[in-house]
Amino acid sequence: MNYIFDIDGTLTPSRLPIDPEFSVFFKQWIKHKDVYLVTGSDKEKTIEQIGINIWENVNKVYQSCGNQIWQKGQLIRESSFSLNDNVKHELQNFLNNSKWLEKFGNHFEQRVGLVNFSTIGRNCTQKKREEYYIWDTQNKEREKICQYIMKHFPDIEAAIGGQISIDIYEKGKNKAQVLDEIAGEISFFGDKMDEGGNDYPIAKRLQFENRPHTLFKVKNPIETWDILKKI
Ligand code: M1P
Secondary structure (H helix, E strand, O other), rough: OEEEEEOOOOOOOOOOOOOOOHHHHHHHOOOOOEEEEEEEOOOHHHHHHHOHHHHHHOOOEEEEEHOOEOOOOOOEEEEEOOOOOHHHHHHHEEEEOOOOOOOOOOOEEEEOEEEEEEEEEEEEOHHHHHHHHHHHHHHHHHHHHHHHHHOOOOOOOEEEEOOOOEEEEEEEOOOHHHHHHHOOEEEEEOOOOOOOOOHHHHHHHHHOOOOEEEEEEOHHHHHHHHOOOOO
């Protein structure tokens, strides 16, 4: 069995460290199992959140939705992506016209093979992050931005990752690309498996390919932990 885990919202709260007790449990749990991590995030944030021990001891870590691959601390492969001026211009318009009025800076974050875009800005406080998330759940700003971008720029894909931003990459370079490298049965844990979320492409492809799999659509890391205790 191959186990694939999303990180933010699945192993850790979004952009926060893993629960220390869950970390101790997870370090033991991964031993002698085939475990892969896939996240929209970059290496630095991932290590900050889950610790170097877990990061180095799983089979592989797919950063930037699989656009950068690490194995036991070694870089295996990476691809590049940047926004062209037209896309940037449209996103800047979304930023200028957003009904969410408080802006905190770091609205465009260049990652390897992915650009992360946020109207509130990645420099917001934890409190503002949570307020924006509730507001966005009601107002669907991120969903509308993703749909607009994909309609007008068919070569790129945009998906909702965590609480405050969207992940943008070349069409097809989504999390489902990790399935090209992992053969056999899969158990996948993620919190954004609904259409429009960045875990959706994995769930969709597993169902489409009809390969043996189980999808664990979790609400938070506590739910993931509860499921793992029974495996
Ligand atoms: O920080 C890592 C996460 O960053 C974004 O989430 P959020 O909007 O909560 O900051 C997304 O890129 C997500 O995929 C990523 O895990």
